[in-house]
Amino acid sequence: MYRYDEYDQQIVDERVTLYRDQVRRRLANELTEDEFLPLRLQNGLYMQVHGYMLRIAVPYGLISATQMRMFAHIARKYDRGYGHFTTRQNIQFNWLRLEDTPDILADLASVEMHAIQTSGNCIRNITSDEYAGVAQDEVIDPRPYAEILRQWSTFHPEFAFLPRKFKIAISGGKEDRAAITAHDIGLSVTRNAQGEIGFRVLVGGGLGRTPIIGSEICEFVPWQHILTYAESILRIYNQYGRRDNKYKARIKILVKALGIDEFRRQVEADWANAKDGPGTLTEEELNRVASYFTDPDYATLSNHNSALNEFKADNRSFSNWFQRNVKPHRVPGYAIVVLSLKKLGVAPGDATAEQMDQVADLAERYSFGELRITHKQNLVLADVKQADLIRLWKEASTSGLTTPNIGLLTDMISCPGAEFCTLANARSIPLAELIAERFDSLDFQHDIGEIELNISGCMNACGQNHIGNIGITGVEKKNHDEWYQVSIGGAKGNNSSIGKIIGPSFTFNQVPEAIDRLLQVYLRERIEAERFIDTVRRIGHAPFKEHVYATTFEVEQEEVTDKSVVTPAQYSVPFYSPRF
């Protein structure tokens, strides 16, 4: 993976110094909260329900064992022994004190990490394919480009105060695993007919209140020009993106208003000034960055492993895990292992400090000391010898990381929801838990097969509800009760689509029953090995809608007087809060 040189380190160290001074000025009231707000946000610090929440950047989801141990240290020293891995491949700590945050950043800088631009109206942390470099269908490894874009976007002077946040995703496989159609800029690294490397560039995709699939602005931008081209897109957006209404401020609204052809014309007119200028990427720089992403020291092995096959035949738990959580690797004799953070009773994406230390150990023993964080809030060991799988499975099982549910119903995406987030209308994590309890049967989950269930506590859609096969969104109602809209038909990947709401919303306790009814229709209507999403596409929404609303819901109502003061289930101690 990439390592900082003296320049990278110096920039991050200077950021810590600057941020420390900003916090000092805030505490001394030399900065008002209004002035401090955009500064702390550009450093990933939010004020949430219980305290300050710090979002730490994990560039394109790739981290070392050493860095993971630092997360464990931060969880223990400054937080409550937990961290929360997010859909943007980052990690968040929820219970921090403002005074501690400069020290946390200094600790992070000591392992080449930071929280730069993880929030605020700027270019955010760049996300990518969690199987980059090891996927069988990879055309080009996107990681060197992701790192080059990370450096280019870091403290870009022109784009620190954009109309709204700006997210770039980059993918290099035949199958898109980075949801590039749902980003402000989506990049697909590819080869043209001449065999040259470049990017298919999408622009104006996004979720939130106005979900839109990105439009192709350029079929092929040669790799040398990607920085200047991206800069021109940003420059047009910075000047013309709406600033009068934060819900209409994302680039997707501008692209929609101008039309993709006019937007492209403006971008290319600006680009004509910068194209082939000094901002053009050099072969030397690409090679330098790519040198950090060369293959690790793979052994020469074969895919045949009789011990593995025997154990699979004897051990149902292992074979379930192997079937769901082990993915094919491009190098013979190796496998990609997904460690599930979706165990029943645990908030999706949460990991304890002990688990972080344990996965760091596993990474060192079995996967060249590296880990990835996935957009589905799981962890990946990307380079495991197939011969080590049984041992790895046994060890990871003792840490509660082998729930065999990757890609299944309980591998849900969930945002933190109203217990943690000031934007949310409704709770997400307890709903995820209620759903997980209802469909805990592994046989049932395997029968349902591949399905994506995504939950967001509000229409800002951090839980990516729009691209879930089943999407659940907390909605605001007049009496402040928790209500949830349910949509079906959303999907990510090459064939991505935005889900459609099936009808009137549900109460918290009705949601599992509504999902059950959707699944009943699927089981009734599916043909052979058809996935849930395929059935929805084939038969349309009507049969689902009809069945879900055919009979009344008989479920007990749970009284929640004030959802914002509910102590989250996983924390039994009362919380510290700067808000009260």
Add this chain to the structure above:
Amino acid sequence: MKIIKNKIIMEDDWNVLRLNEQETAEDIVVKPGKQIVPLKVWLAQRSTLQLRSDLGVWLASDERPETIKDDLQQFSVIAVDFPRFADGRGYSIAYNLRVHLSYTGELRAIGDVLRDQFFYMQRVGFDAFAPRPDRSIEDALKGFSDYSEVYQVSYDQKLPLFRRVQRKGRLATGSVNE
């Protein structure tokens, strides 16, 4: 009033003319002396204003620098207004003035201008700053040296880091786990 110019605090006698609701660009009487007038006033009163020896113009964040592309030599100073700290359009206006329109005179940031923006502002081409008067201008000077190195091209730095210095690749460093 004091401003910062080329990183030095100095007295400044330019007046920034802002129209109130009753005044119009056509009818406002521009007083004698060093006046930085709104773009609208320049456009409305160009024939008389261009006779002045010392004139400045300021652009609002939603105005386009291309509007004055043929007039640049008329102004001793061009200012860009930041109505709010978080309105970042002024950065692209400055960049376009410097890079695309080749403006070389004084470029001044006015409005909600605070030290934590200085580093970025100087990068895109601002060389004069009228920081908000309720803050210490001496403290504000520190804002120019937030970072000693930058990655990307802008007006102040014509070459990206990778073209300026020899950066070493992987073989020169150890593993992160050592």
